Amino acid sequence: EVQLLESGGGLVQPGGSLRLSCAASGFTFSSYAMSWVRQAPGKGLEWVSAISGSGGSTYFADSVKGRFTVSRDNSKNTLYLQMDSLRAEDTAVYYCAKDRLRLPGSGMDVWGQGTTVTVSS
Amino acid sequence: QSALTQPASVSGSPGQSITISCTGTSSDIGGYNYVSWYQQYPGKAPKLMIYDVSNRPSGVSNRFSGSKSGNTASLTISGLQAEDEADYYCSSYTSSSTYVFGTGTKVTVL
Numbered sequence: 001e002v003q004l005l006e007s008g009g010g011l012v013q014p015g016g017s018l019r020l021s022c023a024a025s026g027f028t029f030s031s032y033a034m035s036w037v038r039q040a041p042g043k044g045l046e047w048v049s050a051i052s053g054s055g056g057s058t059y060f061a062d063s064v065k066g067r068f069t070v071s072r073d074n075s076k077n078t079l080y081l082q083m084d085s086l087r088a089e090d091t092a093v094y095y096c097a098k099d100r101l102r103l104p105g106s107g108m109d110v111w112g113q114g115t116t117v118t119v120s121s
Numbered sequence: 122q123s124a125l126t127q128p129a130s131v132s133g134s135p136g137q138s139i140t141i142s143c144t145g146t147s148s149d150i151g152g153y154n155y156v157s158w159y160q161q162y163p164g165k166a167p168k169l170m171i172y173d174v175s176n177r178p179s180g181v182s183n184r185f186s187g188s189k190s191g192n193t194a195s196l197t198i199s200g201l202q203a204e205d206e207a208d209y210y211c212s213s214y215t216s217s218s219t220y221v222f223g224t225g226t227k228v229t230v231l
Binding site: 035037044045046047050059060061062095097100104105106107108109111112113114 | 124155157159166169171173214218220223225
């Protein structure tokens with residue numbers, strides 16, 4: 001069964017850092033791009049970041065560029081999102097999602113259950 | 122990158138057809154055949170319903186169809202059923218090699 005399982009969410013103070021992880025199973029992890037998508041409470045979906053299957057290319061939304069870093073360990077079938085200089089507006093449920101292709105663009109066909117990040121003092 | 126524009130809500134009676142529009146620019150929808158649509162129930166993860174403008178993943182009902190004209194994409198749900206009541210989001214690849222989502226549409230089955 002194809003599955004994604006996020007972890008690492010929690011409560012963090014403004015200016016703090018958090019690292020999210022996404023463990024993948026049931027598919028050849030290195031063959032697909034992976035994305036992070038977030039959803040603030042009561043709001044719509046916002047794409048955050050993506051990484052190519054090899055990990056050689058990364059992409060970020062303007063809202064997180066320079067503060068977030070995305071990486072992957074294909075030997076561990078795990079995707080990461082390092083979030084630094086966190087702001088209140090980063091509060092959201094963070095989903096990891098599998099892209100349909102090796103590079104992002106064609107849509108995300110598998111989603112995790114999400115992990116909640118709350119930025120508050 | 123500004124969000125794609127969707128109507129906030131669309132409603133229909135069981136058995137009817139409804140269409141959700143998604144308007145972008147030549148830098149996203151108009152520039153690529155990489156439009157996807159997602160269904161989301163409250164408290165649940167999104168589910169891919171349409172990819173590459175008009176393709177359905179395996180297991181998605183053929184009552185769902187997608188199309189595109191210029192900078193506007195559309196999702197049509199035919200034979201509306203109670204289980205179709207959910208939020209729907211469009212998404213497009215962009216010239217910045219990123220994704221952009223739509224503002225979301227709440228579908229209500231009357």
